[in-house]
Amino acid sequence: MTKNNENQTILPEPTIRRLPWYLSYVRMLDNLHVEYVSSTQISKELNVQSSQIAKDLSFLNIRGKTRIGYEVHRLACELEDFLGFNHQHDAVVIGTGSLGTALMQDRGLEHYGLNIVAGFDVRSEVIGQSVGGVPVYAIDELAAWQREHGVSIAILTVPVERAQETADLAIASGMTALWNFTPYRIRVPEDVVIANTSIYAHLAIIYNRMGMS
């Protein structure tokens, strides 16, 4: 299997969710100059069955050695590469309110391959300003801007009542992947990628589990 073929594999979502756990763990081991790690060790540390770990890692271009396990540094690099964290992917933020500007200023995202190059908003007081060095444009300019810059990823941090119309506009402007931070369940055409980060649903889970809602 070549690297490109691998990268084009549509992985099951649960696998993609676990791979970053393995990555953070092996990065830590790598920082501690640990040389090898077995799926049994990863299993103990992360509370995931070791057969599952072996299966998840089988998508990668790396093999563990019998009784020794995986080479830590190589496993970290392969995971980063496979997850796309060591390439830069340009993105825009639509909705430069508190969450939007937070993401524009969060240098952490760069370590995961996300490079926010522009913000868009409807409010005249922020248009023409910049946030963390990233310029903010009028939302009306999105289509023209996209034609010029070819960016495909839009991060939606608009008020919830604007979620669907903004998504429609982003898609009409040529965006092909939406990262939706609003609690709204946005409908998109089949060829558009969408990831929902439902921060507020997680709060509801915490409240419910605490029995204090």
Added chain:
Amino acid sequence: MTKNNENQTILPEPTIRRLPWYLSYVRMLDNLHVEYVSSTQISKELNVQSSQIAKDLSFLNIRGKTRIGYEVHRLACELEDFLGFNHQHDAVVIGTGSLGTALMQDRGLEHYGLNIVAGFDVRSEVIGQSVGGVPVYAIDELAAWQREHGVSIAILTVPVERAQETADLAIASGMTALWNFTPYRIRVPEDVVIANTSIYAHLAIIYNRMGMS
């Protein structure tokens, strides 16, 4: 079924994840002064099967009327109440880096019942400062501070390599619910509530689905 009994029900996680979608939709309808909504309408709008919606809403203290559906305003209130979004829950942020300070400044969380009352950090240059009106203390003070204030929810926005030790410290200091924003798979005792908001896993899903990782 009384309200209290309902609220103490441990709901299936998929149900809790869907309820905020229904809430954002019916809140929007309520703003448009729509009076009734059926599960069929919600189904069409949100792309969830209407039998599933009826089942999810059966946990709530509300019943739809045949042929008319649910009273929009009451459904919105019941959902907010049930999800715990209309009570204030105090929380602390541990790790006041870019993501931590963003959450401390995000007024949006208040609308979902989360009230951040303190930040904790290890860096002397931020200790004693305040962020969005919220004071930042030394992490060493957490246990004493918790005994005095009795807050149970800790939001973890520390660097990934500090995730587990910080979680252990938070729990030892009396926190009983952790909202983990690090990509680390934290282990906690059974009686501690944990919610993982894996922002970076979502990025990996976007890259993979775009075939551009």
